[in-house]
Amino acid sequence: MFFFLSFTSIFISISRVYPPSNETLVIWDAQTGVVIKEPGIWNLSHQHIDIRGCSPITFSDQRTMTLHCGQYFYTYDGFNGTQLSKTELPPPECHQLGAQWAYKGSLRFAMRVKTDGKHVINIQELQQTSNPLYSMVNSFPVSPYDGEFSFSPVSSHASFVTEMEVVILNVQDSKILLYTKVAQPLYNPPGCFSPNGCFFACGTLGDEICVWKNTPTGYMAWSTLQPRLPFQCFSFSSTTDSILTWDQDRIQLLYPDNYVSPPSFNKTKSLHQHKGYLVAFSVDRAHIAVAQQEDAVVMIFDPLLGILQQSIDTGMEIQDIKIANGAVFVVDKHKLIRWDLKAEGIMHGVQSARSVTVDGTLAHRANPDTVKLSALSHDCSQIAFTTRNSVFLYNINSQETSKCKTTNQFQRIQFSPDGHQLQLGAWVYGIGRDYLMQLEIVGNHFTNTATQDLKHKWVQVNPQSAYGYYVGVESEWVKDSEGKKLLWLPPSWRVKDSDEVRWEDNLLVLADSRHSEPITIGFQL
Amino acid sequence: MSRSTAQLAGLSVLTQSQIQGSTNINSLLDTAADCLRFVTEFFGVISQSATHIYRSALVLAPHSSIVWRLYSEKLCSPAVRAMTGIPSSWDSCTATATTGARVHCAVWSPCGQFIATVLESSIVEVWDSTTLERVSVLKPPATDVPRMPQSPAISPGGHLVVCFYMNVRLE
Numbered sequence: 001m002f003f004f005l006s007f008t009s010i011f012i013s014i015s016r017v018y019p020p021s022n023e024t025l026v027i028w029d030a031q032t033g034v035v036i037k038e039p040g041i042w043n044l045s046h047q048h049i050d051i052r053g054c055s056p057i058t059f060s061d062q063r064t065m066t067l068h069c070g071q072y073f074y075t076y077d078g079f080n081g082t083q084l085s086k087t088e089l090p091p092p093e094c095h096q097l098g099a100q101w102a103y104k105g106s107l108r109f110a111m112r113v114k115t116d117g118k119h120v121i122n123i124q125e126l127q128q129t130s131n132p133l134y135s136m137v138n139s140f141p142v143s144p145y146d147g148e149f150s151f152s153p154v155s156s157h158a159s160f161v162t163e164m165e166v167v168i169l170n171v172q173d174s175k176i177l178l179y180t181k182v183a184q185p186l187y188n189p190p191g192c193f194s195p196n197g198c199f200f201a202c203g204t205l206g207d208e209i210c211v212w213k214n215t216p217t218g219y220m221a222w223s224t225l226q227p228r229l230p231f232q233c234f235s236f237s238s239t240t241d242s243i244l245t246w247d248q249d250r251i252q253l254l255y256p257d258n259y260v261s262p263p264s265f266n267k268t269k270s271l272h273q274h275k276g277y278l279v280a281f282s283v284d285r286a287h288i289a290v291a292q293q294e295d296a297v298v299m300i301f302d303p304l305l306g307i308l309q310q311s312i313d314t315g316m317e318i319q320d321i322k323i324a325n326g327a328v329f330v331v332d333k334h335k336l337i338r339w340d341l342k343a344e345g346i347m348h349g350v351q352s353a354r355s356v357t358v359d360g361t362l363a364h365r366a367n368p369d370t371v372k373l374s375a376l377s378h379d380c381s382q383i384a385f386t387t388r389n390s391v392f393l394y395n396i397n398s399q400e401t402s403k404c405k406t407t408n409q410f411q412r413i414q415f416s417p418d419g420h421q422l423q424l425g426a427w428v429y430g431i432g433r434d435y436l437m438q439l440e441i442v443g444n445h446f447t448n449t450a451t452q453d454l455k456h457k458w459v460q461v462n463p464q465s466a467y468g469y470y471v472g473v474e475s476e477w478v479k480d481s482e483g484k485k486l487l488w489l490p491p492s493w494r495v496k497d498s499d500e501v502r503w504e505d506n507l508l509v510l511a512d513s514r515h516s517e518p519i520t521i522g523f524q525l
Numbered sequence: 526m527s528r529s530t531a532q533l534a535g536l537s538v539l540t541q542s543q544i545q546g547s548t549n550i551n552s553l554l555d556t557a558a559d560c561l562r563f564v565t566e567f568f569g570v571i572s573q574s575a576t577h578i579y580r581s582a583l584v585l586a587p588h589s590s591i592v593w594r595l596y597s598e599k600l601c602s603p604a605v606r607a608m609t610g611i612p613s614s615w616d617s618c619t620a621t622a623t624t625g626a627r628v629h630c631a632v633w634s635p636c637g638q639f640i641a642t643v644l645e646s647s648i649v650e651v652w653d654s655t656t657l658e659r660v661s662v663l664k665p666p667a668t669d670v671p672r673m674p675q676s677p678a679i680s681p682g683g684h685l686v687v688c689f690y691m692n693v694r695l696e
Contacts, residue, residue: 024665024668024672024689024690024691025687025688025689025690026665026666026687026688026689026690027685027686027687028649028663028685028686028687029684029685030639030651030660030661030663030679030680030683030684030685030686031661031684032661033661033662033663033664035663035665035666036685054675054676054689055676056630056632056676056677056678057676057677057678057687057689058678059635059678059680059681061681062680062681062682063680065678065680065687067676067689078680078685078687079685223617225617226616226617227617227618228616228618228621229618229621233630233631235631235632235633236633237633237637237654238633238634238635238636238637239637241637242619242637242654244631244633244640244654246624246628246630246631246642247628248627248628249623249624249625249626249627249628250621250622250623250624250628251621251622251624251628251631251640251642251652251657252618252620252621252622252657253618253619253620253621253654253657254617254618254619255617255619256617288609290609301608301609303608303609304608306607306608306609306611308609476569476570485574485577486580486604486605487580487581487584487605488567488569488570488573488574488577488580488581488582490566490567490569490585490621491569491621491622491623492618492621507608510610515610516610516612517609517610518609518610519607519609519610519611520607520608520609520610521605521606521607521608522605522606522608523604523605523606524603524604524605524606
């Protein structure tokens with residue numbers, strides 16, 4: 001889907017850095033991986049082909065292949081690499097290629113052209129002969145739609161896609177089969193028809209693929225596929241059974257026939273935009289509270305039954321959550337709220353929009369507009385928060401505040417497991433590493449002792465199990481202390497960063513924000 | 526384990542479930558589809574360790590799946606238990622894989638059985654399109670200059686893989 005953009009960007013970068021290049025065609029035996037010919041034979045530089053921005057290769061029969069580059073079609077013998085023809089595109093020059101496909105040993109293509117002020121879609125054929133000629137198969141006048149053009153040779157349907165609109169029409173009678181405005185912006189490239197003409201699909205900036213089904217009455221919304229992995233490009237399989245997506249070094253297969261299940265947890269956000277999960281356990285491990293950073297929803301799970309017990313919309317941009325004394329505590333930059341687990345979501349302290357709040361305790365906090373980060377102590381008796389140049393420690397019960405001046409803007413904050421230190425982390429771009437600061441806490445005050453460290457990476461609380469279980473970055477196995485394989489992890493569950501792993505005794509939480517909810521796994525002791 | 530072996534494994538599961546009383550043809554087809562889905566989803570671990578069909582694959586299978594309903598009772602004392610995060614049903618994603626380097630582009634074979642990914646490292650990888658098992662790794666002949674892969678394709682029948690390379694020289 002991003003072919004055009006990626007080719008364009010490659011072209012730009014190459015044209016800036018590199019002198020003119022030559023091209024090589026390599027042909028392999030697909031089963032053995034053996035290169036069929038030596039590369040020297042395939043050097044095509046003398047033919048002056050600029051393959052940058054070329055279309056994919058189309059085989060018009062078992063051995064004849066054609067690609068479209070710039071103003072030309074190039075045809076080769078796929079067995080011996082001989083160039084069979086080089087054919088200039090027919091006029092006019094103002095055109096947009098919507099598709100090319102094999103048709104009875106020849107190559108056909110659909111182009112949107114503008115001639116004498118009129119827009120038409122021409123279906124033309126290129127005979128694969130030593131002296132190739134174009135012939136016009138059909139020409140259909142169309143309205144001057146905006147957007148990227150694509151064409152299905154099976155259904156004779158054309159699509160025009162802009163950032164927020166999709167138009168599909170039958171070129172034979174100009175009947176509009178789909179006109180829709182989409183909820184999320186679409187990727188700029190044109191979307192694509194399935195090879196059998198039954199579906200049309202577009203990717204959205206929300207990392208979804210919208211699929212419409214071709215029906216006798218027009219195109220109807222068929223499914224919204226939510227891939228497990230982010231993607232930049234996708235394409236239908238030739239049999240339309242599957243969709244392949246790719247991005248970075250990951251590929252995935254999707255079934256367009258599968259209706260997506262309703263999002264279970266904030267799945268409408270882009271996979272690229274998810275922030276990390278916050279996870280809190282009750283002391284007896286009977287409850288797990290989960291929220292995404294700066295999101296509003298807190299979910300309470302029963303880990304033994306594996307069920308969602310409560311889902312609470314706090315209306316806050318959550319900074320931290322904890323469970324203590326049978327209650328869930330949630331803090332953002334402005335306020336603290338609490339609710340008893342037994343009270344099933346009856347919250348306290350949410351009456352005020354800005355200042356405080358559990359039972360009126362937070363009235364003397366700093367100006368909330370200046371608060372950057374906040375965190376709760378494990379027993380929920382203290383809140384630490386940062387402003388531009390200070391760190392504060394606020395005791396919820398005594399309402400005492402301790403303050404420490406800093407010079408750094410921190411991005412992370414947490415209490416150490418024993419609660420005796422406040423840890424702050426910042427990524428320092430100038431030196432390309434984490435800057436860590438640790439403030440000692442005695443009672444309700446910071447001491448004057450601050451430890452500062454430029455060497456170590458930020459480590460989340462409880463990255464390892466007390467029982468020696470561990471899971472490494474990119475590892476496909478969770479292992480015990482002796483290296484025994486305990487559990488295989490599917491590719492989409494594998495840990496990208498050690499921050500995504502939390503252990504609580506024998507419980508493992510994989511808090512990768514790409515998951516629709518954190519994965520909790522219990523290991524038998 | 527090859528793709529055909531994976532299908533056999535799915536068939537084996539199906540045969541057992543058939544023995545267990547599935548007589549309705551639609552039910553049988555559903556079971557077959559579910560077994561194939563199970564094998565495809567957990568091909569990575571099934572191909573390494575048979576015991577992890579129970580220790581890992583079944584533990585991670587959606588609880589609404591037919592395979593889980595048929596065999597979960599055999600997990601009487603599981604060493605591992607998934608508590609949250611297990612999808613309630615199979616999702617639309619059937620397989621994922623990690624390529625050897627950043628993917629430049631990808632194409633399907635005309636028969637639909639194979640996928641070719643062209644990597645920015647110039648290597649072409651061919652994948653089975655059901656399991657995303659890597660079938661072969663195709664390396665272009667070594668050259669002295671960097672290469673930029675473009676326009677890959679698989680021939681009809683899947684016998685040939687072709688790719689253009691742009692040989693670029695630093696100034």
